[in-house]
Amino acid sequence: MLAKEQLTQHAANIRANIIRGTHYAASGHPGGSLSIADIMTVLYFEEMNVDPKNPKMEDRDRFVLSKGHTAPALYATLAEKGFFSSDEIFNLRKLGHILQGHPDMKKIPGVDMSSGSLGQGLSIANGMALYAKANNKSYRVYTVIGDGEIQEGQIWEAAMSAAHYKLDNLVAIVDNNNLQIDGEIGTVMSPYPIDEKFQAFGFHVINIDGHNFEEIEHALAEAKTVKGKPTAIIAKTVKGKGVSFMENLAKWHGTAPNREQAEQAIMELTGGSL
Secondary structure, eight states: OOOHHHHHHHHHHHHHHHHHHHHHHTOSOHHHHHHTHHHHHHIIIIIOOOOTTOTTOTTOOEEEESSGGGHHHHHHHHHHHTSSOGGGGGGTTOTTSSOOSSOOTTTSTTOOSOOOSTTOHHHHHHHHHHHHHHTTOOOOEEEEEETTGGGSHHHHHHHHHHHHTTOTTEEEEEEEOSEETTEEHHHHHOOOSHHHHHHHTTOEEEEEETTOHHHHHHHHHHHHHOOSSOEEEEEEOOTTTTOTTTTTOGGGGSOOOOHHHHHHHHHHHHSOOO
16 A cells, blocks of 8 residues: 555546646546546556556456546546556647547557447446356456446446446445536536445445545555445545635636636646646
């Protein structure tokens, strides 16, 4: 396990590059990217068996970013881990470069699945996990799902399927930042109580603070002990986490920061510059 200080630094670097990427692209989704940065940090720097020097390693753990519009978080994490140069962040959403608005498994080292059509990621993760079990593979499958995304019916079909096939090698992490593009999820189309719904569909459920490294670590460790059913981790998070003027505001769902805002954000996160 890494020291908390190391995890904190990785997460801050990831958040800073989320800001840089969306600023230079003048588009993208910073709010929900910032809310999952701590989860991504623990997954890629402690939990998952991945190798930046061998991205297609056969026994690697798999990751599916179901809420694919928060690709800046995945890209910043992969760059921080060493899958590609962090300089690529400055080319986010630019034609002719690898980091487009949604993850592309054919072009980006470390991306296991192209994603972005909301509601589909859990089904894809199910397939990966089912294949692993059918072929006696040891790898585990992780997927991050948005709380607004679980308004999609396919999520619940996939949840029913995951439990039916007893996919105990599958972990679904719900980013419960309580905001989507149109406002609070409870107002738009409430999925609450999220934990009880997943439990009713046959999941082992763990509720955590999605910004507490220790709670994230313990939840992922607990998931490994569960047999005969998939695990859902309901992570309570803050949209725009780490940037004072972005936190808990739905407008930052899909709004890129201007230069002044980006400079302030990065100063708050790392003390660095744009």
